[in-house]
Amino acid sequence: MTPIDALREIVGPGNVLLGGDGGSDLSAYEVDWRKRYRGHALAVARPADTAEVAAVVRLCNEHGIAIVAQGGNTGLVGASVPDASGAQLLLNLTRLNKVRAIDAANLTATVEAGCVLQSVQEAAADAGLLFPLSLAAEGSCTIGGNLATNAGGTQVLRFGNARELCLGLEVVTAAGEVWNGLTGLRKDNTGYDLRDLFIGSEGTLGIITAATLKLFPQPVAVTTALAALPTLEAAVELLQLARARLGAALTGFEVMGEYALGLVRKHFAQLAQPLPPAPWTVLLEQSDSEAETHAQALFEALLETALERGLISDAAVASSLEQSNAMWHLRESIPLAQSIEGPNIKHDIALPVSAIPRFVAETDAALLRTFPGVRLVDFGHLGDGNLHYNVQAPAGSDAAAFLLDHEHAINTLVYDALAPFGGSISAEHGIGALKRDELAQRKSPVALALMRSIKSALDPRGLLNPGRVL
Amino acid sequence: MTPIDALREIVGPGNVLLGGDGGSDLSAYEVDWRKRYRGHALAVARPADTAEVAAVVRLCNEHGIAIVAQGGNTGLVGASVPDASGAQLLLNLTRLNKVRAIDAANLTATVEAGCVLQSVQEAAADAGLLFPLSLAAEGSCTIGGNLATNAGGTQVLRFGNARELCLGLEVVTAAGEVWNGLTGLRKDNTGYDLRDLFIGSEGTLGIITAATLKLFPQPVAVTTALAALPTLEAAVELLQLARARLGAALTGFEVMGEYALGLVRKHFAQLAQPLPPAPWTVLLEQSDSEAETHAQALFEALLETALERGLISDAAVASSLEQSNAMWHLRESIPLAQSIEGPNIKHDIALPVSAIPRFVAETDAALLRTFPGVRLVDFGHLGDGNLHYNVQAPAGSDAAAFLLDHEHAINTLVYDALAPFGGSISAEHGIGALKRDELAQRKSPVALALMRSIKSALDPRGLLNPGRVL
Numbered sequence: 001m002t003p004i005d006a007l008r009e010i011v012g013p014g015n016v017l018l019g020g021d022g023g024s025d026l027s028a029y030e031v032d033w034r035k036r037y038r039g040h041a042l043a044v045a046r047p048a049d050t051a052e053v054a055a056v057v058r059l060c061n062e063h064g065i066a067i068v069a070q071g072g073n074t075g076l077v078g079a080s081v082p083d084a085s086g087a088q089l090l091l092n093l094t095r096l097n098k099v100r101a102i103d104a105a106n107l108t109a110t111v112e113a114g115c116v117l118q119s120v121q122e123a124a125a126d127a128g129l130l131f132p133l134s135l136a137a138e139g140s141c142t143i144g145g146n147l148a149t150n151a152g153g154t155q156v157l158r159f160g161n162a163r164e165l166c167l168g169l170e171v172v173t174a175a176g177e178v179w180n181g182l183t184g185l186r187k188d189n190t191g192y193d194l195r196d197l198f199i200g201s202e203g204t205l206g207i208i209t210a211a212t213l214k215l216f217p218q219p220v221a222v223t224t225a226l227a228a229l230p231t232l233e234a235a236v237e238l239l240q241l242a243r244a245r246l247g248a249a250l251t252g253f254e255v256m257g258e259y260a261l262g263l264v265r266k267h268f269a270q271l272a273q274p275l276p277p278a279p280w281t282v283l284l285e286q287s288d289s290e291a292e293t294h295a296q297a298l299f300e301a302l303l304e305t306a307l308e309r310g311l312i313s314d315a316a317v318a319s320s321l322e323q324s325n326a327m328w329h330l331r332e333s334i335p336l337a338q339s340i341e342g343p344n345i346k347h348d349i350a351l352p353v354s355a356i357p358r359f360v361a362e363t364d365a366a367l368l369r370t371f372p373g374v375r376l377v378d379f380g381h382l383g384d385g386n387l388h389y390n391v392q393a394p395a396g397s398d399a400a401a402f403l404l405d406h407e408h409a410i411n412t413l414v415y416d417a418l419a420p421f422g423g424s425i426s427a428e429h430g431i432g433a434l435k436r437d438e439l440a441q442r443k444s445p446v447a448l449a450l451m452r453s454i455k456s457a458l459d460p461r462g463l464l465n466p467g468r469v470l
Numbered sequence: 471m472t473p474i475d476a477l478r479e480i481v482g483p484g485n486v487l488l489g490g491d492g493g494s495d496l497s498a499y500e501v502d503w504r505k506r507y508r509g510h511a512l513a514v515a516r517p518a519d520t521a522e523v524a525a526v527v528r529l530c531n532e533h534g535i536a537i538v539a540q541g542g543n544t545g546l547v548g549a550s551v552p553d554a555s556g557a558q559l560l561l562n563l564t565r566l567n568k569v570r571a572i573d574a575a576n577l578t579a580t581v582e583a584g585c586v587l588q589s590v591q592e593a594a595a596d597a598g599l600l601f602p603l604s605l606a607a608e609g610s611c612t613i614g615g616n617l618a619t620n621a622g623g624t625q626v627l628r629f630g631n632a633r634e635l636c637l638g639l640e641v642v643t644a645a646g647e648v649w650n651g652l653t654g655l656r657k658d659n660t661g662y663d664l665r666d667l668f669i670g671s672e673g674t675l676g677i678i679t680a681a682t683l684k685l686f687p688q689p690v691a692v693t694t695a696l697a698a699l700p701t702l703e704a705a706v707e708l709l710q711l712a713r714a715r716l717g718a719a720l721t722g723f724e725v726m727g728e729y730a731l732g733l734v735r736k737h738f739a740q741l742a743q744p745l746p747p748a749p750w751t752v753l754l755e756q757s758d759s760e761a762e763t764h765a766q767a768l769f770e771a772l773l774e775t776a777l778e779r780g781l782i783s784d785a786a787v788a789s790s791l792e793q794s795n796a797m798w799h800l801r802e803s804i805p806l807a808q809s810i811e812g813p814n815i816k817h818d819i820a821l822p823v824s825a826i827p828r829f830v831a832e833t834d835a836a837l838l839r840t841f842p843g844v845r846l847v848d849f850g851h852l853g854d855g856n857l858h859y860n861v862q863a864p865a866g867s868d869a870a871a872f873l874l875d876h877e878h879a880i881n882t883l884v885y886d887a888l889a890p891f892g893g894s895i896s897a898e899h900g901i902g903a904l905k906r907d908e909l910a911q912r913k914s915p916v917a918l919a920l921m922r923s924i925k926s927a928l929d930p931r932g933l934l935n936p937g938r939v940l
């Protein structure tokens with residue numbers, strides 16, 4: 001029996017898709033979200049459950065076939081599409097989409113890897129609870145992909161990354177065995193932390209098939225405010241003040257540079273901007289357990305103190321859910337405004353929060369010196385030390401040509417500038433294929449050697465997502 | 471040169487201690503805190519810094535000498551003392567006790583492994599900040615040991631275990647190389663999660679020499695309340711209500727059974743108990759960012775609702791720091807009261823919170839049926855699903871003889887009872903030597919195989935804390 005026939009036996013003939021002469025259009029599986037990676041799969045297999053995933057992995061072991069696991073295929077680093085060889089099996093997990101259990105008294109949900117993030121949020125909400133992981137792709141990304149990449153998003157300041165939201169995993173190992181590590185335990189010190197090793201490993205150590213996630217009580221009120229600031233130093237001081245005053249009720253702290261918000265003003269003129277342009281604008285989100293009025297009063301007191309201390313020049317507190325949503329909409333429109341403005345170079349970097357003002361001042365200056373006229377689109381999750389530090393080609397230039405000529409040099413400048421601050425070249429997007437070579441150059445040799453020995457130990461034949469991460 | 475001479479060259483002659491004829495009393499290093507394990511070390515080495523640790527590990531590699539790392543030697547599972555062979559080097563890390571840096575704007579502290587937990591708490595407080603890890607041994611345990619065992623304690627409900635409080639590590643690998651993974655980053659998705667693999671590995675995969683820890687703003691007020699409850703079901707409902715009402719301000723939720731608090735009443739009669747005896751008593755702790763009066767008002771509203779719903783029969787809110795401390799003192803006196811009452815069998819177990827009432831009812835009944843007259847000392851961190859589910863010999867019996875005869879059977883009954891609920895045989899104390907055989911029997915074969923392959927990959931010669939965990 002050919003491997004393809006054996007695959008059909010395992011997952012059913014309708015769930016093995018072949019491209020080219022095989023008759024299916026596989027572009028949704030073979031091309032990544034940013035359309036930077038176009039692969040060609042041996043086949044796409046769509047298993048229905050964990051047992052089928054394990055059987056497929058065992059089959060691939062027999063035949064030495066490499067496996068690329070895929071969820072919603074919304075990743076930004078080329079980790080979830082096959083290479084061009086036509087020899088890799090694309091294992092799409094979106095049919096594993098059951099919410100297996102919600103335990104309200106334990107504040108946990110056990111869900112399968114292919115559940116769309118938004119459906120997990122909705123299942124939690126249906127139980128009167130909150131699953132706080134939230135990011136732009138939530139309508140199509142899957143929780144398995146979120147865990148495989150340790151996704152971040154807008155609530156990390158309070159709730160942590162995907163890693164911190166996960167209590168247990170079910171994983172199919174490289175040998176095709178099932179590790180049932182699903183647990184609703186908050187404390188469990190029985191051996192090595194296998195869970196966190198699989199989380200963030202981008203499908204290179206095992207295939208996550210299900211997870212037990214932390215849920216939280218829903219806040220009584222979520223409200224936002226905008227503040228205009230003269231400097232990034234002031235933004236860092238405001239963050240400290242807000243954390244002290246609001247404690248864990250501070251659930252979001254986003255920063256937007258003047259040019260970034262200006263692009264929104266330019267391309268989405270219909271969106272009202274409550275504050276006049278300022279060097280920096282911060283969006284604060286507060287989740288309150290008491291009442292909307294309580295949250296607003298805390299915000300007003302906080303912003304008054306900030307005004308007195310000269311940290312902010314202006315502020316607006318949302319007085320309705322609609323106004324809160326409109327504030328978030330401004331922040332969320334930056335990436336699209338940027339795309340409309342033209343091709344650009346994205347950096348997903350992290351620094352100690354305390355180092356951000358100096359990093360930005362120095363690196364902005366170096367970029368402008370080396371590449372005169374570039375436009376700097378600085379925004380991101382300041383509360384987490386995570387900037388989307390993007391570079392737009394000079395106005396009026398041929399942006400595509402500029403990127404072709406300078407992308408590598410700009411990346412090098414930015415990543416070199418991170419090093420003295422102990423910064424990260426990938427805060428929340430992962431490594432995948434895109435940053436594999438950068439990682440090999442920039443990560444410490446000791447760390448790389450440890451990673452390679454773990455990879456060899458857990459995937460000795462190197463069949464899981466080869467060429468990604470390492 | 472003999473290994474001992476080489477060791478003296480590395481750490482200085484005064485920092486190599488030899489027992490027996492060598493002249494030093496090594497009992498503080500060779501005997502564990504509970505005095506259940508009495509080993510005999512080849513020597514005790516006390517390096518001053520990371521470079522010396524690495525040099526010692528390289529020396530041990532050359533000579534095939536096994537290494538037992540030790541911090542404050544307060545562990546409860548026999549993981550930090552040598553075996554009886556006289557062949558293992560005891561590597562005591564308490565001279566690595568510098569606070570290397572505090573970055574207030576980034577809310578991080580970088581400290582060496584040998585820092586005593588309380589000194590880390592104090593260093594944070596000196597900077598006006600909070601390091602929330604807190605446990606009974608904090609005056610002598612070290613942060614390196616806390617991380618090596620993923621310590622829990624009383625603040626896990628809000629802040630997580632030691633793992634969640636750590637952003638980065640410095641580790642000496644089994645080969646004697648230094649991995650500098652110290653980072654103050656909240657987000658960093660550049661490869662496998664080495665940090666969490668070393669955390670909780672009890673010195674079997676590498677030797678933690680320093681860590682970058684998360685700090686938090688200090689709360690404006692910390693206050694506590696006691697509530698008397700008719701059932702454990704009511705305690706679980708009260709927990710849900712408190713989490714919804716107080717959000718992340720709920721920093722402690724401890725439960726105490728009637729017999730456990732009764733032992734405190736018996737042996738520490740001088741400690742006032744604000745509430746009359748009840749089947750269950752809960753201690754709630756709230757950390758407020760606003761004001762003491764705000765915290766008390768929230769407590770009072772919460773407890774009034776709980777009273778109306780019949781969840782509690784009585785309650786007392788602390789009106790001063792002194793009263794708060796007195797409430798905590800009751801809870802913290804249970805282990806000592808238990809010791810005074812006589813030898814007993816301790817279980818450090820975890821369950822989904824929702825499963826605790828049924829587990830306790832069924833397991834209490836099974837224990838009383840099988841071992842008539844045993845006294846059940848149930849207390850613990852209910853908010854984390856973590857019970858110290860202890861068993862005292864029948865009143866009037868020869869407790870030592872009872873334990874000798876029945877300890878294993880009682881452990882087996884309790885651990886068997888955990889299995890259907892997905893419970894853990896070690897919530898926060900770890901495995902060490904004490905529970906190694908239980909783990910080998912009870913952990914899934916797939917998980918054990920993954921753990922063994924990781925151990926072989928990172929410590930191929932098996933020199934790091936052999937015979938512990940695996």
